[in-house]
Amino acid sequence: MTDGRLAKITRLAKGLLHGLMVTALAVLALSVFIQVVMRYVLSAPPFWTEELARFMLIWLTFIGIASVQLKNEQIGVDWVAPLLPPSGQLVMRIVINLVVLAILGAIVWAGFAIAALGSQTSPALGIGMYFIYGALPVGALATMLVVLAQVAQDIAALASGEAANGR
Secondary structure (H helix, E strand, C coil), rough: CCCCHHHHHHHHHHHHHHHHHHHHHHHHHHHHHHHHHHHHCCCCCCCCCHHHHHHHHHHHHHHHHHHHHHCCCCCCCCCCCHHHHHHHHHHHHHHHHHHHHHHHHHHHHHHHHHHHHCCCCCCCCCCCHHHHHCCCHHHHHHHHHHHHHHHHHHHHHHHHHHCCCCC
């Protein structure tokens, strides 16, 4: 895959992830606002707003993981990498990302198994809990795709002899 196509796919993925995150955050904020206004102004809070806000926070969290990985802004300890030469840093990043892929694969597998068990419905909204449980495997799968692209980019950089550029 050419760098131009990968960059275009990355921009599209980033736009989609951020669009989903903005939507989830807007729904969450609106839900909390309605809850507060209805509770303290009209003394009649809707029964569904707290549950909707909670579910949006869950989705926002798991979608956000992929966005953080895409920007490479996750928390990490990097006391070894700076001691290595640029090619060593690339190899280390590839190995770490392969471990991350294995863990994410297990999370996706277990997450879909858990989501399949979600036959009950939420008390207030009446939606299937599989939708809520599905946030885990969907977020992990999105993160896997991001990590796969990063591994491919790092392997290409290593093969071409490019130095680690800090992505």
